[in-house]
Amino acid sequence: MQFTGTQDYVATEELQLAVNAALTLERPLLIKGEPGTGKTLLAEQVAMALDRPLITWHIKSSTKAQQGLYEYDAVSRLRDSQLGNEKVHDISHYIVPGKLWEAFTSERPAVLLIDEIDKADIEFPNDLLHELDKMEFYVYETQQTIKASQRPMVIITSNNEKELPDAFLRRCFFHYIRFPDQDTMQKIVQVHFPDLQQQLVQKALEVFYDLRDISGLKKKPSTSELIDWIKLLMADELARDVLLNKDTAAAVPPLCGALVKNEQDASLLERLAFMMRRQRG
CATH class of the missing domain: 1.10.8 (Helicase, Ruva Protein; domain 3)
Structure with missing residues (x-):
């Protein structure tokens, strides 16, 4: 299925080509442009046009790559152990799936939006190289591999606040949304x-x-x-x-x-x- 814009989103021919190229190559689509040019809205409209669920990961300066995979809730486990809760013996109860986990295990191919990646630490993109390339990651606490059953389309937005690593850029299809004439x-x-x-x-x-x-x-x-x-x-x-x-x-x-x-x-x-x-x- 090709993306041609929607009745609620005017997509230029160049933007349509970029979205469809990323779909064909099965690579993340890196979108840059001035704030307010519709980068985030693009992901919403692509999901709507392709009839896919949208999973959004809003990035902050404090966001770590690990949070997109999963987090181990040690505090809850400690509290349950103090209360004598039986589920404390199964560590999987304390593994909280992140947005990549959610996208990888979606019943239907999803659109995963990683929004404003340039807000995070400079190492953030590098820490996701393997996961976005291979579409899998390992959960050490439960010794299981989470692998994408159906490859999601990944759309990454950036406001150009900082440069992204070359190794990360090589794995993306890039498009700059020029300000509309x-x-x-x-x-x-x-x-x-x-x-x-x-x-x-x-x-x-x-x-x-x-x-x-x-x-x-x-x-x-x-x-x-x-x-x-x-x-x-x-x-x-x-x-x-x-x-x-x-x-x-x-x-x-x-x-x-x-x-x-x-x-x-x-x-x-x-x-x-x-x-x-x-x-x-």
Whole structure:
């Protein structure tokens, strides 16, 4: 089965090719791109399109690779031994399966999302090389091998916060989600707001891309922030009228807090708008 996008997700031809190449090669798909470009959502939509269960492993700075395999709950076993519980003699009761274990033993081929892998320690990707390559791992406490009965599709996302090891990269099919151009973005907006008037869409996109082009902006607004902004404009008639009927080049866009996320960028917009008003005055 080939992935061609869904009615809720606009996938470019290049992204479709990347997903299908990873499926054919049976290799993890490593997705990079700006925050808010739909990397996590891609895994959800691939699972939906292929009719597979989605298993999500959100990575934090404290996450260890072992947690994705299994964890041994020694505290519970100690407590049960103190209470005289008979199950304490069977160590398997205290083995807690992780997300890889869950994906490997799924009744149907799953989509395993390892989300934001670059948040973890630099050794984290290397610690998963064998497991993702061979699709198996060994449980030392019970002396059993957990092997994937049906190979899951693995989608790994990264925000490029740190470089990933070469040995890990060699085992992945890589795709960088480029920020959507205006035509693609219009299709994305239409998916979320099919009944939105075209005048508002065009004006919102014009302001949005002008904002992204401002030199010195610390954090450029993303797709998800554009969607939030349009949702607010639809709910606020006054802000919508300001956007449609006033010169936005000489003013900070209405409800700008949905697009700009720090005080430096907010100050920059105010200064630029002030300078524009002085030039025209």
